[in-house]
Amino acid sequence: MAIEQPESRSVARVLFGPFELNLSERSLKKADEAIPLGARAFDILVTLIDRAGETVGKDELIAKVWPDVNVEEGSLRVHLSALRKVLGTGQFGRKYIINVQGRGYSFVEPVTREQAGADTTNALVRSSNLPAPLDGMMIGRDDVVLQIRSRLGAERLITILGAGGIGKTTVALAVGQAALIDFAGAVFFLDLSVLRSKDQVIAAMASTIGLVAQPGDPEDALLEFLHSRRALLLLDSCEHLIEEIAKIADRICQHAPDIHVLATSREALQTVGEQVFRLQPLDCPPEQPDQTADEILSYPATRLFMERVGARGVDLALGSGGAAFVAEICRRLDGIPLAIELAAGRAAIFGVRDIAAKLALRLDLLKLGRRAASPRHQTLRATLDWSHDLLSEIERAILRRVAIFVGRFTLEAALAVAQQDGTSQPDATDALGNLVEKSLIGARIDSWGASYRLLDTTRAYALEKLVASGEHRSIATRHANYSIQMLKVSSATPIASESASTEHLARYAQEIDNVRSALDWAFSPTGNTELGIELVVAAIPLWMRLSLVAECGSRVKQALGVLGPERAVDGPLEMKLYGALGFAAMLTKGAAPEAATCLRKALAIAEAVGDDDYQLRVLWGLWSDRNINAEFRESLSLAERFRSLASRSGDPVDIAIGERMTGFVRHYIGDHAAARRHIERMLALQDDALRYDNIARFQFDPWVTARVTLARVLCIQGLPEQAMEMLERGVAEALTIDHATTQCNVLAKACPVALFARDLAAAERFILLLERAVMQGLSFWQAEGRGYRGVFHLMRGETEEGVRLVRSAFGNVETKVVTPPYPHFLGALAEGQSSLGEITEALHTVDQAIAYCEFHEEVWYLPELLRIKGEISRGAGSDEIAQDLFLRSLDLARNHGALLWELRAATNLARLWQGGGRVVEARELLLRAYGQFREGFATPDLLEAKALLSALAVE
Template identity: 40%
Template sequence: MIELSAGQGPRGRDAAAIPDFDAVAFGPFSLRSRLLEKDGLPVRLGSRATDILRLLVSRAGEVVPKNEILGYAWSGLSVEEVSLRVHVAELRKVLGDGKDGARYITNIPGRGYCFVAPVRRGGRAEVATPASRVPERAAPPPSLPRRLDRMVGREDAVAELAARLLRDRFVTLRGPGGIGKTTVATALAHEMCDSFDGNVHFLEFGPLKDGALVASTVAAALGLVVHHEDPSASIVNFLRGRRLLLVLDSCEHVIEEVARLAENIYREAPGIVILATSRESLLVEGEQIFELVSLPGPPQGTRLSAGEVLAYPAVRLFVDRAVAAGHRDDITDEDAEVLARICGKLDGIALAIELAAARVGLYGLREMAALLDNRLQLEWRGRRTAPPRQQTLGATLDWSFGLIGESERIVFQRLAVFAGHFTLRGAIAVAAGAEMAEDRVVEALEQLVVKSLVSTQPDGASRRYRLLDATRAYALQKLADGGQLAQIAHRHALYVQCTLEAGMRDKEGSDHASRLQESASLLADARAALQWAYANDDGAGLRVPLAGSCTRLFVELNLLNEARIWSDRALAMLDEADRGGAWELELQSTLGHALMFTERNSEQAEAALRRGLEIAEALSDHANTFRLLSRLNMFYRRTGRYRHLVPTALHAERIARVIGDTAGIAGSKALLGVSYHLAGDQAAAQAHLDQGLRDDAALRGTQPGHFAYSRTPQIPLARVLWLRGFPDRALECIRPLVGAFGAA
């Protein structure tokens, strides 16, 4: 924080005396006095951002220190540096900095900011040259959701919230549904990335249905392997001594579990900064409340000009979204009164404003005002017994639903079964049918995106789609009222099962990281599909295969408690047709692996692994036979039953030779070497580990999906060599690994 005495900048200048200069121009912009224009049209810019721009332009080409800028723009105030970053970010957005190669403001790390675009004064161009080349800003962490291209009316809230977070460490952003809590939290997370050196984790709890999974979800996001039912203590221990920003979004439906975990983190990990978004307070130690109020709108019953009404954020948001949807951008004084009336009826709720604005291009402003009078009733003091997500936006969505065509209504309702983001392929699988051709689904989805009922974001070369939480709850109720929920939920569960099953078949030779990312995107839907299938008779036929495919995903994501619970439930429901088949094999293998880590190597874990091995051998499934032998070998190592190690390893070696896979044979040699080592035969251990090491290139090339995936044999070989009296060879064996770890 930089403290400035009243009226005095850090270099003795009068902080209120922003430099005066004649009109200047840069790119398509001109700046005179406090008016910024682009191609002759006024550009809306906040007062502090204007001060910053005037100062930087007046000293174009010169690096202006951050404390000097703060002294000019915040005279006499004590402010955090993050406030400056927020307003510079606003400037860059308005100027289009970085688009089509245009560069205006650059940051010189540790020094300040520099205006680098050519500046024309009195018709003469002065080219500003930065003191040094500045690297591009690092990409945000992959866990952050994509920020809006343009955020209206919340810049000051972001700046104030950032300062509060740095001061108080634990802030809950509270407000009603649809008001923009997630938008503000996302923008803040992006803005504060640099302050936390990129260590920002954004967790969306909206898709989570079971509060008991809160801690597991946080652990998975932090990259922790969960070895017990409640990982809360492990999370707190991991976070001690670290510094990062943890954003917990949409907490209201799992608030008890989030509150307990957040309080423990606040108490025990002083370097962690927590931002929660919720409709209600967490009511725990350390929590500070930041109330996100409605977007300010013009007073009702007063006559304002177009310029005056556009000074209010609610109107600016409405016009911004209306223009994006095809409405004309020339707002007249006659429109001002109608705009004021519309925004008053929408109560400054961002989602309601956006839904209404998206249709202005179709109906016009005055018709829109009439539709609001006749079709829309926003009651913010509604019944407390109503579903939470319908207490404020139900009427808005009712009206919006009445404006879309029949095909769009059908697709809109069916897409509500997705618990998270979905792809076009997923939309077709769930929404298409005998009465709805695929091309109609594609067309309807396009219209739903255009009309702001479905949001979209790029995902590499394709796109992903999502219904906002309130919108999804509304559409899901419509689907249930129409009697189609069971049918569409069955399609959804079948889609999840088939997609995950296809991923299981495509494991060999595929890129593990990209495959895991694709599978992880289905996690919320996998959980939702399982909950539905096991709670409804219509899902009975899908329970076993769905659990079999989902539990493999849980193991890959280290969600071992969920893998244990669902594999156990599915095995209890096996019928005679499934016994001894591929799905029982998958479930027994998963159960044994999960029990090994969550139930401390219980007898049940061994029984599950042995039953899986029995089925794999009966089916001549050599890859799974090898996997289960490897897991049994691990089980015996963990339980100290060393007499079983060599027989299981020899069995695995025979299977690897039957398969004829080079990496598998190398893996079996490593398994044998470790087994002989622990059984006490160091000479045999060295022989097998040496042989495995000669084929190490094949072993290191395996992906985690390969049946013989294993760790490098150098570490056990070094231990064997040390025990046999060859310390120099042991060090030589381990030295490359030490160098590799040091480089990492």
């Protein structure tokens, strides 16, 4: 017999979720469709709903449902299982009836009870049907909830718009909970995903707010019922019934002035008065090194990940390394909450490293899933299937075709790749716009105009569709061709200012991932190697402008490997490939033999085909390589060839660069006066309207590197104040140029100048900037940075650390970086060894440096090396040898016009003579050098000389 609950006499209907339980009729309906339910199952449901939110013991349930019969607990479980199957799951995948371990069962969804005999046509049921909030389900959305709730006061129809899985429902429910007070508890939630027609929506909405069926048109009855009432209606998942919901919402807003509607959809309703709130992904940690675990886990995306892992009973104690994997996972999943929750479930089993690795390879990206969820949220694939099934054929075609793009793309790019024969440009444009409206493609408008992007999850899904369609090869071919044309336009675009250069770089830098993707396809077994080679050549300027030198070298080797030996090496493509490979080898490995080999091949081809511009580029590259290898006579010859060719072309930039090349070599061979004249002549030709086009041609900004070279010459000539002023100006300009290779080059040249001037504060600043600027692959400058830091430690008296670092700067076999024995490094190393009492080793080191300079005619630093050897010899008790070395240093410094080296040699010799009683000679010697200075009297060298002069005067 049926049970009679205490409240059964006064309650006619109970509403929960999409269900209506009619007690008098003993029936259960879902969206007006009758649900078959056995008598025992019905009585169990009535008993649990009557005690909703409480735990009903098993024995109590059996006693109420089978009052006069002895049954086993198994019978109860069978009926409960059938009941659960009928009800399915509610919000967030929760079961309506849960098992409380060891205690019994509980009905956990909110219910609305309609009293028997109540005048439901004149009163709105005040008990909200919002699902109870789940702890830990919403992270990082508090501000969003506050914004939407505040807007609901003035705006009557708001649509929360966003991609599938982004958390629209969660936010809407949180807004509803927060707005209960604003609407006196009249907040009603309707899950539209289970409905399939406008009539079902009207019926479900009426049932949800407690409207008893009325004669006549159901929609009119609903609007009449709502007309004089105040409530908030939450309409969840509108996209599959978008036109029907739009009409219903519009009529509600017109006929019920105190009813507010908050909708969630992947597409806007586009009705009068609708306000769209586009929900963004959760913030993720940026991709940057040296973040602590606390910093990484402070972002909403990573906090959600950790919370959902913890909900699985797994305690992840993460250091910075593990936290970095969590950050990578969240970035790969674009901050989409559903995707993060699903990945967290896998991470609780397999760990964060495994999940990060799979996502990096795009494995399992769409398979991540959970059982206890609505069908469309059980996997990422199901979420996307839901949206894909609602698209037209042309929208599906455009979506799968634009999936070939990695990152952002423009409308022009999309049309060039995705518009196929039979599809007009207007139709393709409209389809793309519709995909944006339906939240499958994200849009951004900035100073460059509009650009678009697919989330990684959507892109992985659409790429599968592209492969399945049989269009992948044709679309990949169009994508590669478009990338080639885009890069050619980029290289040909004139750049006339620093701001234009920065904007140009930023505009095309975002294309690098598309270039990489196109190259991966082109060189794959199913690709097109001819296109790949052409694309590599077109991308060389972009790689160099982005300082991706190692990547450029790797791709060029790949292209040359495809060409093979059977193809004659005599064409423009080969010329550019060999030229790029030579530059890459030089910039990443320093004094590497393959740099000159490749550059000479490129020069020979350029001469054969009569390409003067490329001859200039390669001559500059060979000149740089010869300088790195200390082959200064050859580099001077190359500079003269460059100047001759530049004079024929008449290009003022080329003429200026030729002056700088000659001045640079003149400095290294000890002719500082000539070096200064050439470089100052070059700077006088500076034209900012022309400078920004030349980084791709000559790898560096030529003007700032010239300033730092001039600073070096001025310092050695005894003009330290002018030198430091010029140096600071050059470094400041370099730091404003968004080009890492230029910055590294300038800072590597600035460090020794500050060290020569003994300005340790400036030196430390430049060394630190260099260490920060060096990008992966530019190991050549990494080695230099270690060397300069070592010299810095030596000058501060931290001898052991200084010696270790300077030694580490030479010939790194592991990274295949070949660093020549720069004389100033060897001189500093010898001084450090001498300070440690390693006199024999110190003398060997300085002799090695002197021999190197004499062999290569790199004599600019030779006076200083002779002085250093003299000091070591004096410390070893060999005063006569020391005196001879100091005199040789003095003579050479005077011949070179190197006043700084002259002062140092004179100071050391004067101190030696002072000890031997030759005070007058010592004072005259030192005065001769000191008296030539016109500035820099507060520098350490001049202060030391002044103090010694004072001591000599007293004696």
